Amino acid sequence: MSQATVYIWFRQDLRVSDNQALHAAAKMARQQQLPLKAVYIETPLQWQQHDVGTRQLDFIQRHLNCLQQSLAALGVELELWHCDDFNGVQQLWQSRMQQHDIAAIFAGREPELNELRRDQALIEAGLPLNLTDEHCILAPGTVVNQNGEMYRVFTPFFKRWREIASAQQFQPVKAPVPLGPALSVAEPISFSVATGDSELWRAGEGEAKQLLQQFVANHAADYKQQRDFPALDGTSSLSPYLAIGVISPRQCLATLLAQFPEALVDDTSPGRCWLSELVWREFYRHLLQAYPNLSMGANFNPLGAQIAWRDDQQAFDAWCEGRTGYPIVDAAMRQLNRTGWMHNRLRMITASFLTKHLLIDWHRGERWFRRQLLDGDLAANNGGWQWSAGTGCDAQPYFRIFNPMTQSEKFDPDASFIRKYVPEVRDWPLKQIHHPESRVNGHLFAVSDYPTPIVDHSAARERALDRLSVLKKAN
Structure with missing residues (x-):
């Protein structure tokens, strides 16, 4: 041998x-x-x-x-x-x-x-x-309550996580020194299956590090104010690199602390908001290991199994393709389908719309996202979808139903994001873009390539409150 x-x-x-x-x-x-x-x-x-x-x-x-x-x-x-x-x-x-x-x-x-x-x-x-343990800053199982159990709510988890992290040093490990002479690369690595197109995103460890450094230096302090507006370049865009480990969460934390050394201990630190996003990622990964059935599609809240979801393929297809008649929802879905990425505020809006306006099982939305997303990650995808559906750990209550019209007005006020991805409404008056239901009554813009809303918001809201009330016991 x-x-x-x-x-x-x-x-x-x-x-x-x-x-x-x-x-x-x-x-x-x-x-x-x-x-x-x-x-x-x-x-x-x-x-x-x-x-x-x-x-x-x-x-x-x-x-x-x-x-x-x-x-x-x-x-x-x-x-x-x-x-x-x-x-x-x-x-x-x-x-x-x-x-x-x-x-x-x-x-x-x-x-x-x-x-x-x-x-x-x-x-x-x-x-x-x-x-x-590479995938988290603090390994799963190390952030637990006084009973040694995994936290079920993010805020106390975040508090305990910071207490543990603030007592440690986070110095990323350097690349090893060469073990021998440099080798020549004979041929590129190629998978045996067909792949899509990720060329909108630059490849390389150096590119990811540069993106991290630029974000922390130029945008992290304004992250809290800008993160919810999809037309702004206000997020880090690091999730595709984190998902496959081109950059580590520890590198993210170390870079953040170099700029905002007080972020772990000071609630008023400009770096605190982005820190919380890094820890949300950890929270969902810790949950995945503490509750293995989440990997198998289980509702975190067992009462979720009692929800009578609708089996409406036509409505699901319209949601997938960005043809719901609600411009903010459709712009988000088209961004996903075109680029393989979606702004986080829009992930919440579209997930809420599918599960609450259309009453379609969150599993179907989770699967569609997973197949489209460049930053596909089971822990984050599952956690986000169950949060939106009201079936998850520390989820939004079943009775909290995003109004796509007010979300549109609040987070894309001049409709610049919508106009980019839904050109059919580009020339509409602003109010019409944010309130597409006014078309149903008829006058202006009755003739258009853009569909009328697939569902009435008020009626859908009442239906969701009725169907999802099976979750009431847990709340």
Whole structure:
């Protein structure tokens, strides 16, 4: 058998800096004078089962090629392995062990249930798998209440999270020094399945770092005032990079604290609002590990199973395609379908509209988002959809129903975002754009390519209050 090899297995951590698994693997390889190899395993059937979008697959593929170049500069070869789904991963590693002695496998832990089960099966089979916590700043299970239980409400979780974090130092780990001479890259990495188009987003670890630094320096202080307005460039746009691990949450926190060192302890800090968004991401990931059935589509609130959702394919298709007759909803859905991304305020508006105005099961919306989103992430997507539907942890109450007209007036006051994505209404008077229901009564703009509202807001609201009242016991 050949010389033992140390492996770094990349998953949702496609970066060389602040990668604790890579750091540990390189350290072991250097100390024991062993070769280090990197691997990424494509699992097309698993991607399909998990509704991973083709745009995100393209983004991953582009970043694997960036990673391949970065690793080659460190003297490390990146291999692409293939098996259909997670069921074949164990056999893949065991067959590799029969050919080559494996000293250790290092990888970043993932919080989703199938991923946890995959890793546990490898460990039980005797594979030398060493897991590091990469995906959160504070590992799931470390932020608990006095009874040792996971928090069910964000505000006390955020308070406790800050208490723990403020006692720690967050210094991201640097990229390893080269382990050998630079390697040449023979051919680019290419998946065996078709991918979409993610070219609207720049690829590369350096690009993600630059985006982070520019946001913190120029926009983080105004984030609270600007984050809800989709026409403004007021958000970080880092979620696609965080979702696949091109940048780490610890790098985000360290950069924020370098600019606003008081953010963890001072409620008035200009950096506090964006900090809370980073911790919301952590909250949903901690929940996923504390309540594994969330990964399997369970309602966090069991009473959600009693909701009599409507099975209306026509209405669902209109929502998916941006043809509901409510311009703010349609502009948001068209932004998603065109770019693979949607502003967070609009995610709340569109999710509320599907689940409460159309009374369509949140699972269907969650799945559509997952297939379209460049920043697709089970924890955040599930958490956001259950929050909107009223079935989740710390969810908005079932009786809180977003009015798309007032949301439109408040967050796109001059309709510049709407006009960009719904050109059919570009020449309409502002009031008409924000209040499309006035068309139903008839006079102006009765003839238009743009559809009349698919549902009356007041009637839909009453229907939702009736159907969703089964959640009342929990509230």
